[in-house]
Amino acid sequence: MNKLFIEEIDCKGKTVIVRVDFNVPVKDGAVENDKRLRAALPTITRLVDEGAKVVLMSHLGRPKGQRVEAMSLKPVATRLAELLGKPVAFADDCVGPAATDAVANLKPGDVLLLENLRFHKAETDNDEGFAKELAALADLYVNDAFGTAHRAHASTEGITRHIDSCACGYLIKKELDFLGSALTEPKRPFTAIIGGAKISGKIDVIKALLPKVDTLIIGGGMACTFLKAMGKEIGNSLCEEEKLPLAKELLELGKGKILLPTDYLATDRLDFENRAIGSQAFVGEDAIAKDQMAVDIGPKSTQLFADRIEVSKTVVWNGPMGVFEIDASAKGTFAVADALVKATENGGTTIVGGGDSAAAIEKAGLADKVSHVSTGGGASLEFLEGKKLPGVEALS
Numbered sequence: 001m002n003k004l005f006i007e008e009i010d011c012k013g014k015t016v017i018v019r020v021d022f023n024v025p026v027k028d029g030a031v032e033n034d035k036r037l038r039a040a041l042p043t044i045t046r047l048v049d050e051g052a053k054v055v056l057m058s059h060l061g062r063p064k065g066q067r068v069e070a071m072s073l074k075p076v077a078t079r080l081a082e083l084l085g086k087p088v089a090f091a092d093d094c095v096g097p098a099a100t101d102a103v104a105n106l107k108p109g110d111v112l113l114l115e116n117l118r119f120h121k122a123e124t125d126n127d128e129g130f131a132k133e134l135a136a137l138a139d140l141y142v143n144d145a146f147g148t149a150h151r152a153h154a155s156t157e158g159i160t161r162h163i164d165s166c167a168c169g170y171l172i173k174k175e176l177d178f179l180g181s182a183l184t185e186p187k188r189p190f191t192a193i194i195g196g197a198k199i200s201g202k203i204d205v206i207k208a209l210l211p212k213v214d215t216l217i218i219g220g221g222m223a224c225t226f227l228k229a230m231g232k233e234i235g236n237s238l239c240e241e242e243k244l245p246l247a248k249e250l251l252e253l254g255k256g257k258i259l260l261p262t263d264y265l266a267t268d269r270l271d272f273e274n275r276a277i278g279s280q281a282f283v284g285e286d287a288i289a290k291d292q293m294a295v296d297i298g299p300k301s302t303q304l305f306a307d308r309i310e311v312s313k314t315v316v317w318n319g320p321m322g323v324f325e326i327d328a329s330a331k332g333t334f335a336v337a338d339a340l341v342k343a344t345e346n347g348g349t350t351i352v353g354g355g356d357s358a359a360a361i362e363k364a365g366l367a368d369k370v371s372h373v374s375t376g377g378g379a380s381l382e383f384l385e386g387k388k389l390p391g392v393e394a395l396s
């Protein structure tokens, strides 16, 4: 990779602003899964050891320009301090006096985390003035937010126009090295599994993936949009109406390659807050009732998918098969995780991408039994598509 690398910058005594992806699940004021924090430690530790003043910035969730307390990064600072074994200061805002004062208080080797970038709409708008304000906080910039590298936002792209040295951190390099070697000429059969809830973010990717893969498995909330596109009843299941025409087109394009669930776990009530569902019944693809929603794939689909996954030589998995955060609707996701482990044991290269898929495989205790758990879902998919990642392209 012909990019300025963190090991090539002289940062002693300098203020270094680092874009990390600390978009992690937070519940009741505590970090539920700290994989993305641990993945950023090599870069942070390197800068601390070199005597830099380290300013970390990240987004969490999609607060759409509003200050949303549940999406504060404060709990992340607490967990990061535990992982680093040293204090992590926290600034209540990522720009303005709260940020500039906190930066002014730093001594070499200190670490500061700024509040959620997306509390300002200017971040996702890639606003020039906002990017300048972020750049003005530091002497050097490092990007190590692989999970956000596919976004051209102020902290990943705009900022690089206002700061001289923009280096790549250890995590981005590690991810690109691994994904590059596994996916440039993938071993076949090549199976991609797409699930989860970010339908509009991922459905466009499917079109680009189809020519590259031998099988495309679709599960999770994503499957329901396809089911509806086939003219079937999906009740209250997750669906993005405006993507129905595209789903129809993809079904045609992907004939013989796309594998959809043939049965689902249907329920009349999903209570995400209390991690509970109401009634539970396995139903065929034609039998989701009007007042029900599909929250997981059923046993027949699980078997169908597992049979295909286990004999694949390259597998990319992005997005859970159901609402895996609730035990009753987690079976399909964990069965796919098991199938990936079998594929790995059979000599395949298996890659899990996406915050929630990574959390699922960790929850199943299988993260070290697959080839690579990427910290980026959308980012790894866009890389797989062959797209340039703006957060990487913009580096020196």
Ligand SMILES: Nc1ncnc2c1ncn2[C@@H]1O[C@H](COP(=O)(O)OP(=O)(O)O)[C@@H](O)[C@H]1O
Residues within 6 Å of the ligand: 195, 196, 197, 198, 199, 219, 220, 221, 222, 238, 294, 295, 296, 318, 319, 320, 321, 322, 323, 324, 325, 353, 354, 355, 356, 357, 358, 377, 378
């Ligand atoms: N059938 C479904 N209905 C509603 N939500 C679902 C369904 N299947 C999966 N999900 C939800 O999708 C979320 C993860 O989606 P997404 O962000 O796209 O995945 P990833 O972070 O792995 O890229 C999880 O919170 C999960 O509960």
Ligand SMILES: O=C(OP(=O)(O)O)[C@H](O)COP(=O)(O)O
Residues within 6 Å of the ligand: 021, 023, 061, 062, 147, 148, 151, 201, 353, 354, 355, 356, 375, 376, 377, 378, 379
């Ligand atoms: O979690 C992320 O993406 P992912 O779920 O595709 O891995 C990244 O933090 C990017 O978040 P975004 O999709 O809200 O820009």
